[in-house]
Amino acid sequence: MTESLNQVLAQADRAMPESLERLFALLRIPSISAQPRHAQDCRDAAEWLSDELASLGFAARVAETPGHPMVVAHDDSAPHGPHVLFYGHYDVQPTDPAALWHSDPFRPAIVKEADGREVIVARGASDDKGQLMTFIEACRAWKRVHGALPLKVSIIVEGEEESGGANLLPFLKAHADELKADVAMICDTGMPNRTTPAITTGLRGLVGEEVTIDCATHDLHSGMYGNAARNPIELLCGILGKVRDAEGRVTLPGFYDGVTDAPAAVRAQWKTLFPDDAETLAPVGLSVAAGERGYTAVEQIWSRPTFEINGISGGYEDDGFKTVLPARAMAKVSFRLVPGQDPARVREAFRHYVRESLPADARVTFASHGASSGFAVPQDGPYLKPALAALSDEWNVPAVSIGSGGSIPVVAELKEALGVDSLLIGFAQSDDRIHSPNEQYGLDSFHKGVRSWVRVLDRLATAR
Incomplete structure (x- = not known):
């Protein structure tokens, strides 16, 4: 590890209390895109993010759409390296049913769970404000130490992901020349367990x-x-x-x-993570994979x-x-x-x-x-392996490529409008209760997420 990277990681650690304060400020904005009465709150969230990015030296603006606005920001202070486009969303799901929340969903609180793990409880803590802010705080750490990022970075933050995202694809097409990059990075995903970092390389x-x-x-x-x-x-x-x-x-x-089947090496990783179908299905009260024979439950969900x-x-x-x-x-x-x-x-x-x-x-x-359509990141692409290596370095566990049974429309839209592939890197956990009452995001997810993005930016700066 270079001294330059060490300094940025140390800065991220020192600044964690202030990073949490900024996250809490964003979480207090009830930016529920599906409810018209929160239209101004959505705009407030967009303006808050634009101001924060501008304070870091990004050329940032709130960009209008027929619906809620986008946030677009660029930093080209790096003299070399690839250009990355980061995507996140500032809007959140409605909070109903309100009676099931243990606290006000827009008054974030740190709660200690039975196992001693501390989590941030608030609507949007995991989906997607906490994840979004891991990247922004990583950029902040780089800027404070070196005055610049290690590569060219553009950011687009959507305000309608939770309500259909009808305006994203037209916006991407209309601003394709401005937003085109070498690779896109999306934070709206998670890890297969508490300790194993992952990049989602396949979506159905x-x-x-x-x-x-x-x-x-x-x-x-x-x-x-x-x-x-x-x-x-x-x-x-x-x-x-x-x-x-x-x-x-x-x-x-x-x-x-x-x-085609997932590569043998990838299937072997999945088998190590999820060796037993009964264990995979137990959280939903089932025990036997019922679908296509010859494939494990995880393979059926992620790649079939x-x-x-x-x-x-x-x-x-x-x-x-x-x-x-x-x-x-x-x-x-x-x-x-x-x-x-x-x-x-x-x-x-x-x-x-x-x-x-x-x-x-x-x-x-x-x-x-x-x-x-389904989506897959080429396993031999120039950016996947460096990003996996960066995550492995931070977590001291080999990072894995995983799939997702669901669909994330922005991935296909980025490909269609900009011709760019995406790396889906997130730190959410299966018990974050996204879209449900008492949504949460672990302090460890947030802290390690910031440090992970610091390393990913460093590794990608020399990738081609």
């Missing part, structure tokens, strides 16, 4: 679909028409039940075109495509009992996709299968609910 995409089957002109008396009249619930259940086979594989033709029935309805659903034969049945289904799959082709394959499965007197309609 999504196809959401609503399917409705109509048969008779109106609901019928089952005693008068049962057997003779087509039952759309029975029909829909039968159709959906055949989308997976006995091995858990999706049966749609061409569904697995372009799908899937089909799920998210909701189904039809007929009489109120209290009591009614002998009705329904005229209509509806289901909401989704496909989680991995890199190599085309969302449009998957959607059309599903619709074709349903249409071909319909008997006489049955009609089907579809409604789309979004689509996105």
Whole structure:
């Protein structure tokens, strides 16, 4: 480790009380983007962040959108090295139900848990203000010691991530020349456990679909028409039940075109982290992986495509009992996709299968609910290995590449608008209760997060 890096790490340690004060100031702003009454609070958060970045020497501004504003900042004081674009969001989820909070969600407090670990409790502590501030405080430490960052840094902070983010992609496209960088870094992710740092290198995409089957002109008396009249619930259940086979594989033709397994070395890391499916599933009251055979539970979640029935309805659903034969049945289904799959082709394959499965007197309609592609960081790219090495140095544990079963739209949007790949580096824990009452972020996550970003910036400064 160079003396230059040592000095910055020491500064980050010394400044931790002041860093926490700044985080608490941001957490006190109730920037709930989904609720119109908090529009001014969202603007206040954007202006607070812009002022903080300007105080560090960034060329920072609050940029207008049709919705809540963006914060955009640039620092090009470094004479060499790659250009990185950091993304975070300042908006937070609503706090309902209020009665379940142990304290005011916008009056951050440090609480000691039963195991002695100290956590910051507040809405946005983990998602995403705490994570966002780890990066800003790392930049502050570099600036205070050396007066400059080790590489060129741009920052964009969104204000609508928790309410759909409709304005982000148009903004990125409109400002592509200004924001284009060598690599993007996103902090809205976590670690697989308390001690192992990670970079999320794979995200699944999504196809959401609503399917409705109509048969008779109106609901019928089952005693008068049962057997003779087509039952759309029975029909829909039968159709959906055949989308997976006995091995858990999706049966749609061409569904697995372009799908490849995660690299063997990465799967071996995951096996070390999660050696037992029963242990992986225990927190949700399950014990046996139920999906695609031949893959562990974690592999199924992080790196395999899937089909799920998210909701189904039809007929009489109120209290009591009614002998009705329904005229209509509806289901909401989704496909989680991995890199190599085309969302449009998957959607059309599903619709074709349903249409071909319909008997006489049955009609089907579809409604789309979004689509996105899977994402993967190339394992041999120029920035992944240096970033993993930096995290390993800080945590004294080999950093790992992990996947995510969910979708983070900004990753695909950055790729589409700017042509840039992303490194997803975050320090959240599975018990941070994001989106729930009593959201928290560990003091260790915040402190080690700042130090980790100090090291990542140092390592990436010489990467190409």
